[in-house]
Structure formats: C-alpha cells, structure tokens
Amino acid sequence: MAILKFENVSKVYDNTTKALNDISFSLEEGEFVSIIGPSGAGKSTILRCCNRLIDITEGKIWFDGKDVTAMNKKELRAVRTKTGMIFQHYNLVERLSVMENVLHGKLGQKSTLAGMAGIYSEEEKLEAFNILRGLDLADQTYKRCDELSGGQKQRVGIARAIMQQPKLILCDEPIASLDPKSSKVIMDHLSNINKRDNITCLVNLHQVDVAMKYSKRIIGVTGGRIVFDGPPEKLDIKTVHKIYQSNDSDLITDVKVGA
Amino acid sequence: MKKKENILAVRKVTYAVVAAVIALIYFGAAYITEFKMSEGIAAFPGAFLWIAENLMPDEQAISRIPKILSKLLETTLLSVAVTVFAAVCAFLFSLLGTRTTKINPIIGKAVRIVAAFFRNVPDVVWAMLLMFSFGQNILTGFLALFFTTFGLLTRAFIETIDEVSSSCVEALNATGANFIQCVFQGIIPSSLTGIVSWVLYMIETNIRSSTLIGMLTATGIGYLFDMYYKMLQFPSAGLIVLFMVILVIVIEGISNKIRRVIM
Numbered sequence: 001m002a003i004l005k006f007e008n009v010s011k012v013y014d015n016t017t018k019a020l021n022d023i024s025f026s027l028e029e030g031e032f033v034s035i036i037g038p039s040g041a042g043k044s045t046i047l048r049c050c051n052r053l054i055d056i057t058e059g060k061i062w063f064d065g066k067d068v069t070a071m072n073k074k075e076l077r078a079v080r081t082k083t084g085m086i087f088q089h090y091n092l093v094e095r096l097s098v099m100e101n102v103l104h105g106k107l108g109q110k111s112t113l114a115g116m117a118g119i120y121s122e123e124e125k126l127e128a129f130n131i132l133r134g135l136d137l138a139d140q141t142y143k144r145c146d147e148l149s150g151g152q153k154q155r156v157g158i159a160r161a162i163m164q165q166p167k168l169i170l171c172d173e174p175i176a177s178l179d180p181k182s183s184k185v186i187m188d189h190l191s192n193i194n195k196r197d198n199i200t201c202l203v204n205l206h207q208v209d210v211a212m213k214y215s216k217r218i219i220g221v222t223g224g225r226i227v228f229d230g231p232p233e234k235l236d237i238k239t240v241h242k243i244y245q246s247n248d249s250d251l252i253t254d255v256k257v258g259a
Numbered sequence: 260m261k262k263k264e265n266i267l268a269v270r271k272v273t274y275a276v277v278a279a280v281i282a283l284i285y286f287g288a289a290y291i292t293e294f295k296m297s298e299g300i301a302a303f304p305g306a307f308l309w310i311a312e313n314l315m316p317d318e319q320a321i322s323r324i325p326k327i328l329s330k331l332l333e334t335t336l337l338s339v340a341v342t343v344f345a346a347v348c349a350f351l352f353s354l355l356g357t358r359t360t361k362i363n364p365i366i367g368k369a370v371r372i373v374a375a376f377f378r379n380v381p382d383v384v385w386a387m388l389l390m391f392s393f394g395q396n397i398l399t400g401f402l403a404l405f406f407t408t409f410g411l412l413t414r415a416f417i418e419t420i421d422e423v424s425s426s427c428v429e430a431l432n433a434t435g436a437n438f439i440q441c442v443f444q445g446i447i448p449s450s451l452t453g454i455v456s457w458v459l460y461m462i463e464t465n466i467r468s469s470t471l472i473g474m475l476t477a478t479g480i481g482y483l484f485d486m487y488y489k490m491l492q493f494p495s496a497g498l499i500v501l502f503m504v505i506l507v508i509v510i511e512g513i514s515n516k517i518r519r520v521i522m
C-alpha cells in the first residue's frame with residue numbers, strides 16, 4: 001500500500017502565486033525518492049503539504065491510507081509524529097543541548113505538561129543517546145547546538161527525526177549548506193536509515209548527481225508541475241534541461257546521465 | 260569594468276546629496292527655531308559655573324540623604340515592578356501577535372494595532388490622562404509606565420520571536436508538538452536572551468521616565484526633586500540628580516553583567 005499519495009494537488013499562495021499545479025504521485029513504503037527542480041519550482045511546498053505545515057488549495061493527500069486534508073487537529077498531530085522532517089537550515093533550538101533537541105522528537109507523543117516541562121523517561125534518554133552514537137555524535141551529547149558545525153547540526157536534525165520513529169522522513173535540501181564531505185556523510189546516513197529501518201524518504205535536492213546516486217526514483221518538478229517521474233537511468237540530458245528549463249552548457253555541472 | 264566605475268560615481272553623488280540635505284535641514288531648522296550654535300556653546304561655561312556654585316551639596320542636603328535614598332529606592336522598585344509585570348503581559352500578548360505561532364492573522368493584526376496605540380502615546384501623556392481618573396497617586400504613575408512599556412515590549416517581543424524562533428517552531432510543529440510545547444521548548448529557550456535584554460533596557464528607561472512622571476503625580480523621587488527645586492533648595496535638588504546618575508550607571512552595569520552571563 002502506498003505510504004503517501006498526492007491526488008491532483010494544487011496550491012495557490014495568497015490567491016496569486018500558483019505554486020503547485022495538479023500534482024499526483026505516490027510513494028511505496030521503503031522507497032527513497034528525490035525531488036529535483038529549479039528554485040521556485042515548488043519543491044519545498046510539496047514537502048510541507050505532506051504533514052500540512054501548509055494547507056493545500058485543491059486535491060487530496062493520503063498518508064498511510066488516511067486523508068490528511070480532512071483531518072482534525074488531533075489526527076493531524078498523530079500524522080506529524082509519524083513523519084520526521086529535516087531542513088536546510090537545521091531548524092534546531094540552538095540554545096538547547098544536543099540531547100534536548102533530539103528528545104524533541106518525542107514531544108508529539110507526550111502529554112502537554114510533560115512536553116512543556118521537558119520531562120523524559122530514562123528509556124527515552126537512552127534511546128536518544130543510542131541514536132546519537134549511531135550518528136557519531138556521542139561526544140557532543142551535552143554541548144549546546146550553537147557550538148556545532150553545520151554537518152554536526154544536520155546530524156542532530158536527523159537524530160531528532162529518527163527519535164520520532166517515523167514512517168516517512170521529509171528532507172528539504174538537507175545538504176544545501178554543507179561542504180561535499182559532510183554532504184556525503186549526511187546522504188549516507190539518510191540512505192542507511194532508509195535501508196536499515198525501512199523508513200520512506202522524500203528528499204528535495206539541488207544536486208542532480210547526488211539524486212542519481214542515492215535514489216531509486218527521481219521526480220522532476222518545474223513550475224509547479226511534475227515533468228519527470230522515474231528511475232535515474234531514464235533521466236537523460238534532454239529531460240534534465242527540460243526540468244531546469246536550460247540549454248546545453250547552461251548548467252554549472254553538466255551531469256553525466258544516460259544518453 | 261565600466262559598470263563598476265559607474266556605480267562608484269553614482270555612490271559619490273549620493274553621498275554629496277545626502278551631506279547637502281543634512282546641512283540644509285540643520286541650517287533650516289536653526290533658522291526657524293532661531294537657535295544659534297555659537298551662542299549655545301558660549302552659554303556653556305556660564306551654565307557649568309552656575310551648576311557648580313548652586314548645586315553643590317550643603318549640610319542641609321547631606322542631612323536629607325536617608326530620605327532621598329528611600330524615595331530613590333521606591334522609584335527604582337516601582338520601575339522594576341512595572342517593567343517585569345508589563346513584560347509578562349507583553350510576552351503573552353506577543354504570542355498572539357507573532358506569525359511564528361500562526362494563531363490567526365486577524366488576531367495578529369489586532370494585537371499589533373493595540374500595541375502600537377499603547378506605545379505611541381507618550382508615558383507623560385498617559386500620566387496626565389490617568390490623573391483624571393486616579394488622581395495624584397502612585398497607581399497613576401504605575402499605569403502610565405505600564406502602558407508604554409507594554410506597548411513597546413509587545414512589539415519588540417514579536418520581532419524577536421519572529422526573527423529567532425520561527426525556524427525551530429516550524430520543526431517542533433512538524434514533530435507533532437502542540438502550541439504550549441512549542442512555546443516552552445522552542446520560543447522561550449530561543450528568544451530568552453533577546454527578551455531579557457529588552458526587559459533590562461526598559462528597566463533603565465523606566466527609572467528615568469518614572470522620575471519625570473513622579474513630578475506630575477507627586478510621588479517618588481521626581482516629587483522630591485520638584486519640591487526642593489520649587490523651594491529653591493538647589494543643593495538638595497542637585498544631590499538628587501547626582502544620585503540619579505549614579506543609580507542609572509549602576510543599573511546599566513548590572514544589566515550588562517546579566518547580559519553577558521545569559522549570552
């Protein structure tokens with residue numbers, strides 16, 4: 001069964017900007033899918049619609065067989081606890097420790113009072129620590145997040161998402177602010193989680209080569225429409241130019257794609 | 260290359276125009292108000308001499324030190340109490356006003372308008388208005404300071420929260436955290452430094468303002484100053500000014516220390 005399904009989804013911002021135009025696709029459980037497309041294509045909008053950080057204008061979105069668009073607050077909260085999210089700018093609470101940020105992954109499953117006061121059980125703390133160890137962050141556990149490097153912060157972001165024990169992880173340009181080496185570390189971790197825990201990953205990327213290397217399936221978006229949806233082998237240079245609306249030699253790295 | 264030179268030329272012209280406009284405004288304003296810089300400067304030595312002769316504390320002034328200190332303490336405590344109380348109200352109010360919490364755009368707009376109203380009426384005017392209902396009373400001063408502080412802090416808090424908390428609140432929302440959890444685990448930890456900094460600044464400002472308001476409402480150190488001044492007992496009034504300056508410097512020192520500690 002599809003874990004996530006978009007049915008003719010459209011989104012209009014402020015009655016003027018048509019960000020998404022009749023988008024339909026579905027993700028099977030355990031897939032690793034990348035979304036590529038130029039700036040302003042609507043990639044971030046697609047991701048934020050999945051857990052309704054943004055409300056859509058038209059269409060339907062199904063998560064795990066339930067209609068997200070028709071949910072009340074409580075049901076929506078349940079969906080959000082099952083979807084992790086990773087951001088380009090990490091979106092951590094910089095002044096809190098690494099541990100506290102990771103434990104935030106459990107907030108959605110806690111009572112208001114316990115969450116508000118930040119009261120966590122020993123098992124939860126142990127779980128958080130084990131996740132941090134898996135991401136090579138054990139030494140940073142009690143550091144404040146504003147003392148970390150970008151690559152470390154993004155791993156804290158991943159740890160917070162894993163802490164949710166999610167079915168789906170949404171990543172909005174997870175490596176856009178990182179150097180090539182940290183980028184590889186982050187992508188390897190995401191790929192690893194996907195394979196090991198069978199968590200579905202939907203990743204926005206600006207780097208076509210990274211998308212081709214890590215994903216089994218790529219969705220190309222341009223001007224709010226899907227113009228390509230298929231495995232990396234099917235992505236030829238013509239399609240890449242169509243996605244980025246560019247001509248030969250217009251792209252900074254001409255991608256080595258199948259002819 | 261050509262373009263770059265062009266930009267530099269444009270920038271030079273801009274600077275020249277700005278300098279000319281500033282000069283024009285200064286001379287225009289001086290002409291209209293009949294203010295003469297040279298006369299102003301010439302009056303300086305005389306003014307200082309007068310201060311030195313008349314405001315030097317004498318024996319009578321020194322015997323009044325306990326009274327002055329107790330009034331000074333009263334004013335300081337009032338300022339601190341007002342600021343802290345206004346800050347708590349402003350924080351709750353600003354939660355409704357920020358875009359970060361996405362409560363409701365109409366409520367947000369309403370909050371901003373109310374805050375702007377309270378902020379833009381000067382505290383002295385508030386004091387004069389409130390005197391009709393409450394009379395010359397410490398409550399009048401309290402409310403006057405409360406209103407402006409509340410208006411100003413609401414706006415400052417909204418801006419602080421929107422600037423530093425919106426990204427982490429988005430992430431906490433995405434984990435399924437509810438409103439109260441987002442406030443306590445996201446907004447408060449991330450914007451606390453900014454908020455405390457604003458509150459300290461307002462305490463300093465309010466100590467100065469409360470002196471002025473005290474003259475109107477006949478309370479606190481402002482009243483004492485006004486009384487000595489009108490009785491032409493300048494040495495006592497001068498002593499109050501001296502203590503005020505010391506107090507403000509001490510408060511500034513303390514708040515700088517607090518700022519450094521919480522950074």
Ligand SMILES: Nc1ncnc2c1ncn2[C@@H]1O[C@H](COP(=O)(O)OP(=O)(O)OP(=O)(O)O)[C@@H](O)[C@H]1O
Nearest residue numbers: 013014017019037038039040041042043044045046
């Ligand atoms: N909050 C908003 N209000 C109004 N318009 C918006 C808002 N967010 C996005 N848009 C518009 O919607 C369109 C799609 O934006 P989106 O952020 O989804 O693009 P993107 O593909 O993620 O771009 P990028 O690669 O630069 O992140 C753009 O035209 C953008 O200007």
Ligand SMILES: [Mg+2]
Nearest residue numbers: 043044045172
């Ligand atoms: Mg984006």
